Each structure stands twice: as structure tokens, then as C-alpha cells.
Amino acid sequence: MDKTSATVDSTLKSNDVEVKTRTQNSEKLQDNVSNSNQSIQVLSIDVGCIATGYSHLDRAPCSVAIVNDRCEILFDSLIKPDKPVVSDLFPFSGVHKVDLQHAPSFDEVIQKVNSFFTPTTLIVGQSIMSDINWMKLEEGAHYNALIDLGDEFTTFDPKYSNNKYFSLAHEAYVLLKIDLSAMGGHVARNDAKASIKLYNEYIKDNDQSKLEQARQARLRAPTKIPPFRRFNGVYEKVSLSAFNRGYCRCGQSLVNELHKRPNQKRRQNSNDQKEELSPSMNKKMKVINEKNES
Numbered sequence: 001m002d003k004t005s006a007t008v009d010s011t012l013k014s015n016d017v018e019v020k021t022r023t024q025n026s027e028k029l030q031d032n033v034s035n036s037n038q039s040i041q042v043l044s045i046d047v048g049c050i051a052t053g054y055s056h057l058d059r060a061p062c063s064v065a066i067v068n069d070r071c072e073i074l075f076d077s078l079i080k081p082d083k084p085v086v087s088d089l090f091p092f093s094g095v096h097k098v099d100l101q102h103a104p105s106f107d108e109v110i111q112k113v114n115s116f117f118t119p120t121t122l123i124v125g126q127s128i129m130s131d132i133n134w135m136k137l138e139e140g141a142h143y144n145a146l147i148d149l150g151d152e153f154t155t156f157d158p159k160y161s162n163n164k165y166f167s168l169a170h171e172a173y174v175l176l177k178i179d180l181s182a183m184g185g186h187v188a189r190n191d192a193k194a195s196i197k198l199y200n201e202y203i204k205d206n207d208q209s210k211l212e213q214a215r216q217a218r219l220r221a222p223t224k225i226p227p228f229r230r231f232n233g234v235y236e237k238v239s240l241s242a243f244n245r246g247y248c249r250c251g252q253s254l255v256n257e258l259h260k261r262p263n264q265k266r267r268q269n270s271n272d273q274k275e276e277l278s279p280s281m282n283k284k285m286k287v288i289n290e291k292n293e294s
């Protein structure tokens with residue numbers, strides 16, 4: 001494993017304001033689960049993105065899927081981007097540009113998406129804040145608590161003395177024997193289903209020893225070469241790496257650099273679109289960055 005990438009992951013985590021929110025919500029959830037299990041609706045949501053420019057920050061949602069806790073797909077739609085598509089990033093989005101031409105607009109999709117969520121919904125996902133931000137889901141209106149699988153499965157790696165954060169693909173491969181990357185890129189519905197399965201299998205019952213075994217298995221398992229490394233940081237001229245300067249081909253700020261800037265904790269107040277884009281990068285790039293190890 002590559003020590004640099006491990007450090008990058010760790011830095012991102014500790015600097016990410018949203019991570020703290022997730023942890024707090026996770027704690028809140030534990031109370032809620034024990035108090036009123038039946039009132040909680042558990043949903044997983046996943047959003048895929050295409051490139052609207054050549055920087056690693058130029059992204060727009062192109063697909064979204066919502067899955068319930070019985071692993072049933074409640075909603076699955078493509079999204080027609082409101083900007084020209086530079087690349088569909090197929091190896092990462094699982095979506096072909098041509099299929100977006102007649103897809104519903106972002107506004108249409110987001111209304112439908114929001115209708116599935118209630119103030120008592122528990123949302124499960126990997127780097128879930130990016131999906132929540134893209135779909136404009138708000139705490140109190142659309143959800144009560146969040147479970148971020150990336151946080152739940154984070155493992156201390158004694159080899160490098162830091163926390164290791166892995167992708168959904170790695171978790172699914174090691175813990176569920178599901179190869180998400182073999183299913184045509186990161187298809188939203190497959191990712192959402194895998195998230196629910198991981199939640200049902202390892203998180204729901206709050207069995208700490210089982211969860212710890214899962215973490216250790218995940219840590220020990222060999223990781224695949226990440227797609228962004230396979231493409232040497234660029235796909236159809238689009239810079240892929242938002243986390244690794246060595247693989248960024250556009251020179252824009254890395255996501256962790258953006259997060260480090262002062263006055264940036266609230267994306268709603270931020271004047272730059274990057275803030276809004278970066279969380280999604282956060283996720284997609286984690287997916288391709290996390291296996292920045294050989």
C-alpha cells in the first residue's frame with residue numbers, strides 16, 4: 001500500500017467538517033433506533049456524475065437511485081445535465097452520454113427524489129453527504145440521521161499508524177462478494193443496493209465484534225488498481241483525481257485543499273460552485289482514489 005495515499009485519506013477525513021456531522025448523526029441514530037425502531041424509514045441513495053468541464057471539479061449528476069431496507073429499488077433515473085457534457089466518464093458513472101439526451105431534467109428528478117424522504121428517514125450510504133448535497137436533502141425535512149458506511153468501516157491501520165478509509169467497491173467486494181466495478185462502472189442502483197446490504201449485514205444490529213471483524217477483513221484484503229490510476233489521471237481529457245496532486249491533470253485545487261481554506265464550512269454561503277461540486281468529487285474520487293494503492 002502507498003503511504004502517501006493513506007495519509008491523504010486520513011487528512012481528508014480529519015478536515016472534513018461534514019464527517020463530524022455524520023458522526024454526530026450516527027450517535028443520534030443509536031438513540032433513535034433503541035427508542036423507536038419502527039418509526040424509522042431506512043433508505044439508501046446514490047448519485048452518479050458526468051463531467052461538464054475538464055477539471056476534476058466540473059461535474060453534474062447524471063443518475064440517481066433510491067433503495068429501501070429490503071433492497072428494493074424505489075426510484076432509479078437518469079438525469080439530463082443542464083450543461084453540455086464533456087465526458088460521460090463511463091468507467092466511473094456507468095452511464096453513456098447518448099442515454100442522457102431524453103432523460104428528465106434535474107428539477108424534475110429532484111422533486112421526485114425528495115418525495116421519498118421524510119423527517120424520520122435514516123439515510124445509509126458511502127460518503128453520503130455528497131449524494132445528499134446533490135439532491136438537496138435537508139436534515140429535519142428529508143432525514144433524521146445518516147449512516148456513512150465509509151466512517152463505519154474505517155479501520156486503524158497499524159502499518160501506517162493512521163485510519164484507512166476504503167471505497168464502497170472494496171467493502172462490497174470483501175464483505176459481500178459483489179464486484180461493483182464488474183457491473184458497468186459505478187451504477188447508482190448497484191451502489192445503493194450494496195450500501196443497504198452492508199448496512200443490514202454489519203451495522204443494523206449494532207454487533208460491534210461482527211463489525212470489527214468486517215473492518216479487519218477489509219483491511220487485510222488486497223485492493224485492486226484504481227481506475228484513475230489505470231487511466232493515468234485522465235479520461236477523455238478530463239482530470240480525474242481530486243485528491244492526488246500526482247494524478248490531477250488540471251491544476252485546480254484538490255478537494256482537501258478546498259476544505260482547508262477558511263470561511264468554507266458552509267457550502268450554502270459559499271460563492272463558488274466548487275464547494276457544491278466538491279462533495280460529489282469527494283465521493284467519486286474517493287472511489288477511484290482510495291485504491292491509490294497497489
Ligand SMILES: [Zn+2]
Binds near residue numbers: 239241242250
Ligand atoms: Zn485535476
